[in-house]
């Protein structure tokens with residue numbers, strides 16, 4: 384069994400200077416595609432499921448898929464993470480379903496739309512870390528609200544995210560507040576806002592420092608050198624994938640994502656978890672469109688799901704190589720269980736350290 388906690392994985396990533404992509408799954412095809420990639424390049428990996436994924440696939444199905452992938456690939460450390468938990472109960476039921484890590488996203492209220500204030504965010508996040516750490520489960524928190532620095536609009540493309548206009552202050556995580564937040568909540572990883580947003584339409588041009596504020600990451604990392612930073616909305620939205628979709632009946636508008644070089648710069652400054660969903664959605668959809676358009680007589684799902692999985696494996700493998708995750712799986716000496724981690728939290732060994 385190689386199910387690893389986020390904390391152990393990201394501590395290893397910090398020690399060995401790499402980042403770990405967190406790929407979203409909703410079904411068996413995505414889980415197998417990610418694991419095939421991780422196995423090919425000897426990489427540990429984070430598989431994450433959103434609330435939407437949990438209701439799409441059912442927790443029982445997800446639980447057994449996670450067991451299946453660790454049984455098929457026992458040598459690959461896999462962290463199973465809840466993406467964007469909206470309240471404490473969502474986190475607790477994920478833990479019951481076997482997740483080794485949860486995100487309590489208190490940057491938004493439980494409706495997933497209204498920005499949460501400081502007191503709300505610290506309170507709900509601390510409730511989750513207090514409970515989760517008792518059982519050795521890791522917690523990611525979020526400070527700052529995801530949204531576009533180009534338009535000032537919140538991030539609601541994929542159905543969750545702030546609605547309406549946000550202030551510059553809300554859109555950029557304040558480094559001093561980040562220090563206080565980590566000290567008060569004891570989160571294992573901190574997601575920050577600096578201009579990325581979910582979905583395909585992040586930027587209308589190649590992003591520069593005005594609309595993708597990587598300097599915020601550098602400043603937070605200076606103040607919190609031991610905190611693992613998380614970049615959400617980090618798909619690169621590759622042009623070739625846009626082209627495949629559009630060449631086969633799709634209608635994606637011109638758009639830019641987060642350049643891989645910017646993520647690599649982030650990894651040099653404490654970014655350890657990089658959330659990617661949209662790129663994989665595009666990789667799969669491009670192949671499904673292509674097969675169905677080129678072979679309109681085809682109706683066996685395997686005929687389009689297999690190329691879709693292969694395209695997703697290719698994308699995942701590329702990111703694992705680009706983030707230096709490749710080659711790291713076999714470096715793990717021992718995978719600690721949540722119970723082992725619980726003892727470490729109890730002793731205070733994993734308490735946050737500030738510069």
Ligand SMILES: O=C(CO)COP(=O)(O)O
Nearest residue numbers: 582616617618658660661
């Ligand atoms: O942040 C994400 C999941 O939490 C995914 O971001 P993308 O939409 O850029 O893939």
Ligand SMILES: O=C[C@H](O)COP(=O)(O)O
Nearest residue numbers: 407433435436541581660
């Ligand atoms: O939130 C980000 C991920 O892309 C998950 O999306 P989802 O909520 O539509 O499953």
Ligand SMILES: [Zn+2]
Nearest residue numbers: 467541543581
């Ligand atoms: Zn989202």
Ligand SMILES: [Zn+2]
Nearest residue numbers: 581615616658
């Ligand atoms: Zn996200």
